[in-house]
Amino acid sequence: xxxxxxxxxxxxxxxxxxxxxxxxxxxxxxxxxxxxxxxxxxxxxxxxxxxxxxxxxxxxxxxxxxxxxxxxxxxxxxxxxxxxxxxxxxxxxxxxxxxxxxxxxxxxxxxxxxxxxxxxxxxxxxxxxxxxxxxxxxxxxxxxxxxxxxxxxxx
Numbered sequence: 063x064x065x066x067x068x069x070x071x072x073x074x075x076x077x078x079x080x081x082x083x084x085x086x087x088x089x090x091x092x093x094x095x096x097x098x099x100x101x102x103x104x105x106x107x108x109x110x111x112x113x114x115x116x117x118x119x120x121x122x123x124x125x126x127x128x129x130x131x132x133x134x135x136x137x138x139x140x141x142x143x144x145x146x147x148x149x150x151x152x153x154x155x156x157x158x159x160x161x162x163x164x165x166x167x168x169x170x171x172x173x174x175x176x177x178x179x180x181x182x183x184x185x186x187x188x189x190x191x192x193x194x195x196x197x198x199x200x201x202x203x204x205x206x207x208x209x210x211x212x213x214x215x216x217x
Contacts, residue, residue: 078163082170082188090192097163098199106156108204110148114164115197117141122190125183138186142168160196167192 081090101111118141124134145161171185 078166078192079170079173081192082167082185083173085184085188087191090188091195094192094195095199097159098196098201099203101156101160101196102200102203102207104156104159105154106160106200108201110152110157111160111197111200114141114145114148114160115193117144118190118193122186125186131179131183135182138168138171163196164193 078093080086081093117137121134121137121141124130124137142165145157145164149157149161167189171182171189173185
C-alpha cells in the first residue's frame with residue numbers, strides 16, 4: 063500500500079492515510095477545503111463526486127449492521143476498481159485526483175490488517191467524514207465560481 067501524499071502543484075504534501083489513521087479533524091477539514099476546491103476547479107462535476115459519495119453512504123449503512131459488515135468491507139474494497147474505471151472513462155484531472163484520494167483513504171482503512179474490526183470501523187467513519195467534507199467544499203467552490211461568473215444557481 064502506497065502512502066504517498068496526494069498533492070498538486072503548490073499544495074503542501076498531506077498524507078491521506080494520516081487523516082484516516084489519526085483523529086485530527088482540523089487537518090481533515092483543511093485538507094478537504096484545499097482538495098475539495100481543487101476538485102471543483104478541475105471540472106469534476108457535482109454529480110460525479112455525489113455518485114462516489116452515494117456509494118460510500120450505502121456502504122456506511124451496511125457497515126452499521128453487524129451481519130452485513132463483511133459485505134460492506136468487500137464493497138468498500140471494490141470501490142477502488144470502480145473509481146479506476148470511472149477515471150479511465152472520464153479521463154480528466156478531477157476524476158484522477160478523486161480516485162487517488164479515495165484509494166489512499168480506503169488503503170488506510172485496511173492498513174495493518176491485524177487491526178481489530180472496531181479500529182477499522184473507526185477508520186472507515188473518518189474516511190466517510192473526509193468524503194463528506196470533500197463534497198461540501200467542492201460545492202462551496204462551485205457556487206463561488208458560479209457567482210463570480212454571474213450564473214447564480216442554487217441546488
